[in-house]
Amino acid sequence: MKKNILLSIFSGLLLWIAWPPTPYTTFLLFVGFVPMLIMMENIIQSHVGKKGKKIFGLTFLGFFIWNTLCIYWVYNSLKMIGPITAIPISLIPYSLGPLLMATACWLYYRLRRITNRGLSLFGLVCFWIGYEYLHQTWDLNFPWMTLGNGFAVSHQWIQWYEYTGVYGGTVWIWIINILLFLIYTGLREGKSKALRLSLIVAFVLALILPLSYSLYRYHTYQEQPNPSNIVVAQPNIDPYAKVSDIPTGKQINILTHISDSIGQPNTEFFIWPETAISDQVNENRIHSNNYFLQIQHFLNKYKNGNVLTGAETFKLYDTRATKTASPTDQPNQFYDNFNTALNIENSAEVQFYHKSKLVPGAESMPFGDALSFMKPVFEHLGGATGSYAGQPEPGVFYSQGGIGVDPVICYESIWGEYIAESVHKGAQFIAIITNDGWWENTSGKDQHLDYAKLRAIETRRWVCRSANTGISAFINQRGDIVQRTKWWVKTAIKQDINLNSDLTFYVLYGDYIPRAGCVLAVIGIILILGTGIKRIKKI
Structure with missing residues (x-):
């Protein structure tokens, strides 16, 4: 024995x-x-x-x-x-x-x-x-x-x-x-x-x-030449401080400053990390939101520029429009919270993607109604169980120039088939936005980066990764890390990537x-x- x-x-x-x-x-x-x-x-x-x-x-x-x-x-x-x-x-x-x-x-x-x-x-x-x-x-x-x-x-x-x-x-x-x-x-x-x-x-x-x-x-x-200039920002804001200690407007100022420091007239995407806009944003009133206007002002000098950023958002309903909707303090009013990726451009067009692969226990209640009695327990422990809604299918953002990008939020980057579905829909590169600072300087952040290389190979797409505290990176279609930042450093990096519209066998059949x-x-x-x-x- x-x-x-x-x-x-x-x-x-x-x-x-x-x-x-x-x-x-x-x-x-x-x-x-x-x-x-x-x-x-x-x-x-x-x-x-x-x-x-x-x-x-x-x-x-x-x-x-x-x-x-x-x-x-x-x-x-x-x-x-x-x-x-x-x-x-x-x-x-x-x-x-x-x-x-x-x-x-x-x-x-x-x-x-x-x-x-x-x-x-x-x-x-x-x-x-x-x-x-x-x-x-x-x-x-x-x-x-x-x-x-x-x-x-x-x-x-x-x-x-x-x-x-x-x-x-x-x-x-x-x-x-x-x-x-x-x-x-x-x-x-x-x-x-x-x-x-x-x-x-x-x-x-x-x-x-x-x-x-x-x-x-x-x-x-060999990659087929089809260049696009991308900037990835790493603001290096302590995840425990970003919600309470540092005003969201100041955080956006940090992001716009480091992005502008290396941006070019032909830069097409500025990619910012998960929950870069940490205040709750009402999606129904996005065009009057101060943070949205702040970002649009930054984009004035970038004619074809887009900001792909993480945000905390919510939607209000007059009826319980979704299974996940919760009642507000107002009569006959309901809401959903989302961990969101936004694509903001110079026009009035705003695109939303709601994180679908939610972290069990932290972002969603496993088995829904069957374990709903556990919600007060998780809330007592400081969690946010069941507080996020998602969308049932992957999304694709399109720039004014017609470039398709797959917005991937943190945990979602370990689902190969889910990302392949976005590529099948028209994504020409992958943007991973994450906040790995919760794990501190452990191997978790390194594993998360390494797994992104697998998505590049499966889809033959460049991966542009923006992490709040690191590690941010550019990964080519062979899975090579072409550029990477250091951990816990405020910086931005840029790269001319090659867009790809060809579909691999795995993208087709999952x-x-x-x-x-x-x-x-x-x-x-x-x-x-x-x-x-x-x-x-x-x-």
Whole structure:
């Protein structure tokens, strides 16, 4: 038992060391699951009882170590509600993913009881993909630890994400780990030399072919010239001070000053961070809003200029027009709050995009009505649960010159398919606006930046990233970070990017891999349940 515990811990540590933003250790993803697979095999081949329970518990242990060490920074974003309260709340994201991962491994064990090792390992990959897709789509979504994200610091290896998205990386990691595991068990169990040789050949091909194609694609990819001058501003305003201590008008003055310091007559977009306008703005009266007028005044000298900025906005209704609307103090009046991206230009045209992928617990109440009784609890803890509404589909902003840009707000940047939908609608580059200052100077901000490189590859679009306190950056269509700022520095950077209107295979077809994996996972679960029912009937 002690040996199996050590194997599980070893897997967790290997996966942590391999994870972004650690450089030069990505290759450990190809071996990180091998100790875990050996541990499960040891239990399956043993004569102990309650094997399923042991597999679930030990896999959870390893995955909990991996997840907690990678996303420890979640605690920092919760410290404002008090260190004692933040600890149990932090355990939710630390534990929920590992629980789902351990469930996938438990299902593998159950499938193993009714079929052979090879088919069960295939089922394990499907169960894992099913967990990842569930964790991307349900109300408690947190796809931060999707396996394919692990290649974000080694983006030269996965240029084929333009065909598969990050789930192609998940499948690749599992194939390599499983082949190594089978080679090991083949040696341990004295399998034939021909079988072992075929497994070694399969391992080499599975590793070398995708890697070779990717490196070839990386070094031969050429962007089509279609330049546009973009300025990204980083005002470096303490997120805890921006709401209460620094007037919004002064914050906009900081943004206009650093933007104007490097702006050119042909600059087409000035990109400002999430909630750069921190006061609540009434969308129904935007044209008379002082902050809107302040920004339009700044744009007077930039004929084709646009300001794409984050803002806190709200809408008023005479009836309960949406499911998320709440009553005001006035009779027969309701409102919605939004975490918004605005596109402001010299004309009277203003475009709105409301953040759709809301952070569970902080920006939205998971499972809506079913857990509505929890709202007072979160409010007591200092949260804003359920206070934001969103929009059901991604958006595209268009400049006066016809340039399409995908406005992406913070957390949304880890949804590949969601961003691909905006590109399919006409976005020619991606603008990520975020405020990573809540996490402080931790690896969270670096991981968030690295994941943006994957969106560039999937869509073959430039990414222009504005972060309130850093790291702001420009990322080209190959996923290279062309420019980046330092953390906690007030600055602005500019770049001539190339707009792109071509659509990749992934943009056209989205997350087809996890959808197929989910169908196969459901079939596997039905087989497990069906066999269990038959056994009960025999009894």
